[in-house]
Amino acid sequence: MxxxxxxxxxxxxxxxxxxxxxxxxxxxxxxxxxxxxxxxxxxxxxxxxxxxxxxxxxxxxxxxxxxxxxxxxxxxxxxxxxxxxxxxxxxxTRPSVDEARDVFEARLMVECGLMEVAAKRITEADIQELRDMAKQEREALRNREQRSAIKLSAAFHARLAEISGNRTLAEFVGQLASRSSLILAVYGNAGHLGCESHDHDNLIELLAAGDGARASGFMERHLKSIEASLSIFEEPEETPDLKDIFAVDA
Missing domain, CATH: 1.10.10.10 (Winged helix-like DNA-binding domain superfamily/Winged helix DNA-binding domain)
Structure with a gap:
């Protein structure tokens, strides 16, 4: 075989x-x-x-x-x-700096591209579901429930992609959102998710208005804001002073 x-x-x-x-x-x-x-x-x-x-x-x-x-x-x-x-x-998995940057680059290309289609396909039921998800996320942030907020944010982005009707890309976005949670854990700042609490609400209103072009632009700014909030850089490689470290044993 x-x-x-x-x-x-x-x-x-x-x-x-x-x-x-x-x-x-x-x-x-x-x-x-x-x-x-x-x-x-x-x-x-x-x-x-x-x-x-x-x-x-x-x-x-x-x-x-x-x-x-x-x-x-x-x-x-x-x-x-x-x-x-x-x-x-x-x-x-502990994402490397290159992997972290690649994930956000992929999210920019895919999620922004799906907004035009989502704006055309979105229904009143979808809008209400997204508003409920955004409300739960805001409440989690307000209550400092970091873990719940991270999970809800990833689910929100995955649901947005599903609304586009492209199941393959929606699954990919779901995976990218999950990997982003690892990136937040490694490179994020304590108590900050990168998402402003009102960002998702603003995005929903643009989609509800059928304005796919502005929704795409807003998604781009949103994702870049998350990435900018992270400390994505390689830790400098240290050369230990072996004489100092082992001086006590000499």
Whole structure:
């Protein structure tokens, strides 16, 4: 069997099992539910970038086999929320500076481009749903519920993309929004999400008015504002003074 065919079958198996359609241990949570639990913990920063995800510990927590947990971790790795390292296992992905910049560049290209279509397709029901989501996010920010606000913001952007009707791009935006939560955890400033509390409300009103061009421009400013709020730079590489460090041992 060719390497490309093996990879395709492996990916298909991971997606099937992680979606909960494959077999699972009796009494344990479904794989899709476990995937959502771990994903939410990462997005909400309850699991920090770099945190190790031991298969045996997770299997014990969720009451399933390590094989099932491995499939969930593989799915999360496909979405770049988890990093799998030989002999070290799984850990929450810690985005590099280049990755952080790439994610926001991709979001600018995709999300801004979807606003014109969304403005044409949006319904009254969509507008009310978005207003409810924005209200929940404002309340979370007001109550200093950082984790909830981060999750709600990511969900808002994903829902906006869904309204465009392009499912493939909507899924991509959802993944980018999730990865952005990791970037916020690594490069963000405590107590600040980058989003102004009224930004999403302003965006909703532009879409409700059918003004796709202005909505696109506003989305661009919105995303650039989030990126500008981050401290995205490489930590300088330090050369330790070994003589000083080990002087006590001399």
């Amino acid at each position: 060719s390497g490309s065919r093996q990879m395709a079958e492996s990916t298909s198996s991971v997606q099937e099992q992680a979606s909960g359609s494959g077999p699972k241990k009796s009494g344990g949570k479904g794989l899709d539910a476990i995937y959502r639990s771990i994903s939410a913990a990462i997005i909400e920063h309850r699991l920090k970038p770099g945190a190790r995800l031991r298969e045996d510990a997770l299997a014990d927590v969720f009451g399933i086999s390590r094989t099932g947990i491995r499939k969930v971790l593989q799915r999360l790795a496909l979405e770049q929320l988890v990093t799998l390292t030989p002999r070290r296992g799984a850990s929450v």
